Amino acid sequence: MRAGEYSARVWHIIAAIPPGRVASFGLLAALCGNPRMARRAARAVANAPDGLPCHRVVRFGGRLVPEEVFGPGEQRARLLAEGVTFRDNGCVDMGRHLWHMEEARSAISIISSD
DNA sequence: CGTCTGACGATGC
């Protein structure tokens, strides 16, 4: 594995997230092969190039990232615009909008078939 | 090449 390939992989995965769906950092990490790389995924997302739907990446349980990242209410507004629904506690309704592993794997295999 | 750092996750209180 070349240096930086992990980040690139994370970016490809984010780019493959369908509208109206969300993925957690841990899921991104798992799709990259190691569930413990959640923090790695976070750094990769933070360093991601423009144009990626990084607002669709949420924390475990569907909790939104700190507001300082996108701005107050930004992430919530963007997700709402895509039809994502929220629970009373402000978390994304993961039961409806979580990006399932199967779709993710197939979507990724199209990008980088390994 | 040693140390610090995180858009995290799990656990414990």
Place this chain on the structure above:
DNA sequence: GGCATCGCCAGAC
């Protein structure tokens, strides 16, 4: 249910 702490590991310095 919210806050503190630890573990994790690739980059940045």
